[in-house]
Amino acid sequence: MAADTPTTERRRQARQAAREAARQAVGPGAEAPAEESTPGRGGRPAGPGDPLSGALRRAGLVRLLVLQLLDGEEPAYGNRLIERIRELSGGLVTVNPNTMYPLLRRLEDEGLAVGEWEHPVRRSRRFYRITDAGAAERETLRDDVLPTLDEVADAVASLRRELTG
Numbered sequence: 001m002a003a004d005t006p007t008t009e010r011r012r013q014a015r016q017a018a019r020e021a022a023r024q025a026v027g028p029g030a031e032a033p034a035e036e037s038t039p040g041r042g043g044r045p046a047g048p049g050d051p052l053s054g055a056l057r058r059a060g061l062v063r064l065l066v067l068q069l070l071d072g073e074e075p076a077y078g079n080r081l082i083e084r085i086r087e088l089s090g091g092l093v094t095v096n097p098n099t100m101y102p103l104l105r106r107l108e109d110e111g112l113a114v115g116e117w118e119h120p121v122r123r124s125r126r127f128y129r130i131t132d133a134g135a136a137e138r139e140t141l142r143d144d145v146l147p148t149l150d151e152v153a154d155a156v157a158s159l160r161r162e163l164t165g
Contacts, residue, residue, distance in 0.1 A: 055148055055151075055152065056093065056145065056148055056149060056152065057093075059144055059145045059148040059149075060141045060144050060145050061093065061145050061148075061149070062085070062093070062095055062099070062103065063103065063107075063141060064138060064141040064142060064145050065084075065085050065088070065093075066081055066085075066100075066103060066104070066107065067107070067112065067113075067130055067134050067135075067137060067138040067141065068138060069081055069084055069085075070107075070113055070128050070129055070130040070134065071129075071130045071134075071135065071138070075127050076127060076128045076129065077118075077125045077126060077127050077128065078097060078100045078101050078104060078125075078126070079097070081095075081100060081104075082094075082095050082096070082097065082100050104126075104128055107128070107134065108128075110133075110137075111131060111133050111134075112130070112131055112133050112134035112137050113128045113129065113130055113131060113134050114128065114129055114131055115127065115128045
């Protein structure tokens with residue numbers, strides 16, 4: 001494994017600051033679950049116990065991101081959605097297939113998305129797109145998620161100001 005570069009160290013510190021800010025944003029006395037201390041890939045806490053992504057997940061961030069990405073120019077299928085969420089969040093929000101595919105099926109069942117097989121005769125990738133009802137749900141979710149995202153961003157900015165003087 002390559003030695004930490006200054007950029008890698010800065011990113012690690014920024015992630016740590018973001019986690020601490022999110023912990024503060026969740027509220028006083030909020031204790032981190034025990035599993036949070038178990039590092040995931042890259043040494044970061046993994047899963048819903050992560051203070052940064054946990055509060056945002058509870059607010060509906062993953063569902064909102066999926067609906068947003070279903071309305072994009074790129075083909076939307078499960079693995080690509082997982083990759084895009086990881087890219088957009090800089091790796092702070094990760095979604096595994098055991099979460100993504102049931103979510104996509106649920107969105108279809110609720111009429112918020114429609115899916116079509118890449119090859120109708122043989123099952124391969126299933127491409128999804130948002131419906132009008134899904135677009136309306138996305139707007140409702142934005143109203144729920146953006147205040148939480150703003151709280152986390154404000155807490156991170158406050159930490160950054162404190163750390164940089």
